[in-house]
Amino acid sequence: MAQIKEIETGLELEYETLPVLPLRGLVAFPDMLIHFDVGRLISMKALEQSMKDNQRLFLTAQRDIRTDSPEEDDLYTVGTVCTIKQILKLPGDNIRVLVEGTHRAAVEAFSMQDDCLFARVFRLETDPGRTSQRRKQALVRTLQERFEDYATLSSHLSRDVVLTVLDGGEPGYLADYVAQNTPLGFEIKQGLLEELRDVRRLEQVIRIIGNEIEILRIESDLQEKLKEQVDKNQREYYLREQMKVIQNELGEQDFGNEVEEYREKIRALKLPQESEEKLLKEAGRLEKMQPLSAESGVIRTYLDTCLELPWNTTTKENINLAEARRILDRGHYGLDKVKDRILEFLAVKSLAPQLKGQVLCLVGPPGVGKTSIVRSVAEAMGRKYARMSLGGVRDEADIRGHRKTYIGAMPGRIMTALTQAGSKNCLLLMDEIDKMGADSRGDPAAALLEVLDIEQNSTFRDHFIELPFDLSDVLFITTANTLDTIPRPLLDRMEVIEISSYTEQEKAEIAMRHLLPKQLEKHGLKKSNLSLSRETMVYLIDAYTREAGVRRLEQQIAQVCRKAAKIIADDQQAKGTTEARKRVTVTRSNMEKFLGTPRYKQDNVSKKDEVGVVNGLAWTSVGGEMLQVEVNVIPGTGKLEITGNLGKVMEESAKAAVTCVRSSAKDLGVDPMFYKDSDIHIHFPEAAIPKDGPSAGVTMTTAIASAVTGIPVRHDVAMTGEVTLRGRVMPIGGLKEKTMAAYRAGIKTVIVPAENEPDLQDIDPIVRENVEFVTAETMKTVLDTALRRPAQETVRAAEPHTTLPVVPAAVPARITRQGDIC
Numbered sequence: 114m115a116q117i118k119e120i121e122t123g124l125e126l127e128y129e130t131l132p133v134l135p136l137r138g139l140v141a142f143p144d145m146l147i148h149f150d151v152g153r154l155i156s157m158k159a160l161e162q163s164m165k166d167n168q169r170l171f172l173t174a175q176r177d178i179r180t181d182s183p184e185e186d187d188l189y190t191v192g193t194v195c196t197i198k199q200i201l202k203l204p205g206d207n208i209r210v211l212v213e214g215t216h217r218a219a220v221e222a223f224s225m226q227d228d229c230l231f232a233r234v235f236r237l238e239t240d241p242g243r244t245s246q247r248r249k250q251a252l253v254r255t256l257q258e259r260f261e262d263y264a265t266l267s268s269h270l271s272r273d274v275v276l277t278v279l280d281g282g283e284p285g286y287l288a289d290y291v292a293q294n295t296p297l298g299f300e301i302k303q304g305l306l307e308e309l310r311d312v313r314r315l316e317q318v319i320r321i322i323g324n325e326i327e328i329l330r331i332e333s334d335l336q337e338k339l340k341e342q343v344d345k346n347q348r349e350y351y352l353r354e355q356m357k358v359i360q361n362e363l364g365e366q367d368f369g370n371e372v373e374e375y376r377e378k379i380r381a382l383k384l385p386q387e388s389e390e391k392l393l394k395e396a397g398r399l400e401k402m403q404p405l406s407a408e409s410g411v412i413r414t415y416l417d418t419c420l421e422l423p424w425n426t427t428t429k430e431n432i433n434l435a436e437a438r439r440i441l442d443r444g445h446y447g448l449d450k451v452k453d454r455i456l457e458f459l460a461v462k463s464l465a466p467q468l469k470g471q472v473l474c475l476v477g478p479p480g481v482g483k484t485s486i487v488r489s490v491a492e493a494m495g496r497k498y499a500r501m502s503l504g505g506v507r508d509e510a511d512i513r514g515h516r517k518t519y520i521g522a523m524p525g526r527i528m529t530a531l532t533q534a535g536s537k538n539c540l541l542l543m544d545e546i547d548k549m550g551a552d553s554r555g556d557p558a559a560a561l562l563e564v565l566d567i568e569q570n571s572t573f574r575d576h577f578i579e580l581p582f583d584l585s586d587v588l589f590i591t592t593a594n595t596l597d598t599i600p601r602p603l604l605d606r607m608e609v610i611e612i613s614s615y616t617e618q619e620k621a622e623i624a625m626r627h628l629l630p631k632q633l634e635k636h637g638l639k640k641s642n643l644s645l646s647r648e649t650m651v652y653l654i655d656a657y658t659r660e661a662g663v664r665r666l667e668q669q670i671a672q673v674c675r676k677a678a679k680i681i682a683d684d685q686q687a688k689g690t691t692e693a694r695k696r697v698t699v700t701r702s703n704m705e706k707f708l709g710t711p712r713y714k715q716d717n718v719s720k721k722d723e724v725g726v727v728n729g730l731a732w733t734s735v736g737g738e739m740l741q742v743e744v745n746v747i748p749g750t751g752k753l754e755i756t757g758n759l760g761k762v763m764e765e766s767a768k769a770a771v772t773c774v775r776s777s778a779k780d781l782g783v784d785p786m787f788y789k790d791s792d793i794h795i796h797f798p799e800a801a802i803p804k805d806g807p808s809a810g811v812t813m814t815t816a817i818a819s820a821v822t823g824i825p826v827r828h829d830v831a832m833t834g835e836v837t838l839r840g841r842v843m844p845i846g847g848l849k850e851k852t853m854a855a856y857r858a859g860i861k862t863v864i865v866p867a868e869n870e871p872d873l874q875d876i877d878p879i880v881r882e883n884v885e886f887v888t889a890e891t892m893k894t895v896l897d898t899a900l901r902r903p904a905q906e907t908v909r910a911a912e913p914h915t916t917l918p919v920v921p922a923a924v925p926a927r928i929t930r931q932g933d934i935c
């Protein structure tokens with residue numbers, strides 16, 4: 114398009130009509146190279162037009178960068194005339210254009226032709242002004258300084274730009290250069306473009322850069338703070354993450370120390386070399402493991418368990434017989450024989466300390482003080498005491514432990530008890546050895562045999578510990594209620610001491626001397642707070658307990674103390690401490706208030722002689738019992754009925770009894786065919802309690818004989834013994850307890866098998882004093898003693914026999930032996 118020169122108001126203006134290329138967010142400055150991408154139709158048209166003409170363009174910024182198709186009003190009227198230097202087609206429809214600004218120009222008018230926006234523009238000349246050269250220099254320097262600062266703060270400036278600015282130049286050019294090459298807002302740049310006075314423009318640039326520096330400083334401050342905050346959070350997160358790793362690392366570190374500690378402790382134990390090496394090896398394995406792994410837990414438990422064992426810890430044994438006697442007497446009334454045996458044992462121990470391997474076994478009914486006297490023995494010997502209960506143990510692993518490879522494996526009871534005792538030469542009480550069972554998981558008795566065997570127990574190996582432990586210094590004492598269920602090999606290794614039931618008098622003594630004071634103290638009462646006479650105690654024993662020992666008695670006394678304590682405490686609260694009641698008296702008549710209605714009738718012996726009713730004596734693991742057997746013969750067809758919860762042996766024994774009576778029917782004076790048209794019913798009362806054993810043979814035979822003959826049985830006679838078909842009386846066990854039961858029940862005469870005669874010496878003196886014993890070899894003696902025949906009547910065909918001497922009370926029993934009848 115032709116150039117026109119016009120002269121207006123004295124000014125010579127250079128007009129030009131050029132295609133307009135609207136810039137978005139950009140401002141072009143004269144003498145600057147600038148490149149941008151073009152994509153919009155309006156811009157394409159402008160480019161096209163320009164390329165057709167003289168490659169000149171008018172570049173002006175649009176006011177709002179969001180406008181897609183700008184019109185006249187959307188464009189600034191001051192822009193830059195540029196020359197296209199290069200056009201580059203980009204992938205897609207875009208074109209990259211490189212232009213060079215020529216001069217500033219202002220729009221006089223816009224026009225549209227062939228979809229292309231044209232502007233009639235006129236050149237704007239910049240004004241260098243009349244400012245002094247110095248001032249200009251000063252301004253340039255100021256700009257340079259600020260720009261340098263700005264460049265250090267802004268990360269968007271290239272080094273070239275900075276160098277160009279530092280290189281200096283004319284203020285107008287520098288101002289434009291800075292404006293073009295710094296990331297300022299396009300409005301600001303437009304403002305600078307429109308400022309034609311060079312110095313002013315430079316001043317503005319300096320101010321703007323100053324502002325920018327401030328903003329950048331604030332920004333960087335904020336960034337710094339933000340970064341700090343973010344950093345703090347990140348740091349924490351990072352540290353936490355690291356901590357886990359560090360913990361692991363530290364764990365290994367700790368672990369190292371832990372292992373070292375283990376090693377030191379292991380060495381300090383001064384174990385035999387083999388054991389020490391094994392433990393050190395385990396500690397070494399621990400070192401190589403993940404500290405928190407399950408397996409390392411197992412090893413740690415193992416090492417801890419091993420370290421706790423008293424490998425070399427012993428207490429000094431000090432046996433002073435007089436002192437031992439004093440200690441035993443202090444804790445227990447009576448039990449003289451037991452105490453003597455224990456003192457003998459201690460005497461041997463003190464004379465021959467090297468003698469090892471004796472195992473005591475205290476046998477007796479529950480509550481007779483077996484456990485508690487063992488405690489006193491430990492005290493008397495100055496040994497540590499540990500107790501392990503064998504009741505219900507069926508698994509060998511209970512004694513010997515589980516291999517540590519099993520989950521939850523533990524050492525066996527022996528090792529646990531030793532750890533508890535904390536000394537290698539402790540006294541180990543094995544309670545209820547008779548209650549031990551065996552099943553498919555192995556026989557615990559076999560393991561115990563090894564424990565108690567002097568030959569083997571110096572190298573006892575628990576499955577868990579896996580190291581030999583010397584048990585030879587341990588003193589083993591076992592307790593049992595009966596010897597019958599203790600495996601023979603085990604029993605052979607033990608020295609048995611029997612403790613028998615207590616008599617009423619003994620119980621009363623024990624209660625008054627030991628149980629009552631003990632319970633008073635337990636319940637916070639003083640002796641003066643409770644008055645309970647010996648006589649009342651005897652009544653309490655009779656009416657509220659029926660036992661061989663004193664366990665239930667102790668419970669009853671505890672109950673009395675509890676009630677008394679409550680009465681005193683209630684009174685104190687009601688009346689205050691001064692007036693309150695200080696003493697509670699328990700008598701026979703107010704006993705019910707404390708213990709409820711009496712459980713047992715005092716005298717359970719029938720006062721009358723009856724036909725077919727006989728007092729039998731039974732022995733149970735809780736002591737002796739008197740049991741009555743009843744026999745009725747009724748018309749029938751020869752049936753035998755046996756009731757009362759009897760075991761197989763007892764049933765067989767009942768059948769044998771019937772046969773025995775039948776075979777001696779003639780002698781008894783009854784028709785031998787009596788059973789043909791009668792039924793015999795044998796019954797043991799208290800049917801809820803299971804009964805078994807052969808020792809009621811004589812009792813049943815006597816009852817049947819009485820029932821078929823119609824001769825009553827003496828109510829004050831009790832008997833025990835097994836019977837053969839031919840009427841021989843066989844020996845039985847538990848005589849001591851049985852006779853005690855008879856004595857307690859007020860029986861005057863007890864018939865025992867002749868073969869048990871030697872056992873009569875062991876019977877409690879008080880029983881011997883009060884009861885007459887008749888030893889019988891055959892049923893004839895039994896029947897002669899028990900049946901109350903009319904004076905002239907004797908058993909037919911029986912050998913003449915002497916009547917039984919009546920042994921007065923308090924005279925040692927005389928034993929009478931009679932001839933055979935069957």
Ligand code: ADP
Pocket residue numbers: 444445446447448477478479480481482483484485486592623627628662663664667
């Ligand atoms: P066991 O072990 O025989 O079943 P315990 O040793 O448990 O019996 O005794 C039960 C209670 O009876 C304990 O409190 C005990 O002190 C007490 N005892 C038993 N016999 C006597 C006695 N002769 N002298 C003092 N107290 C006794």
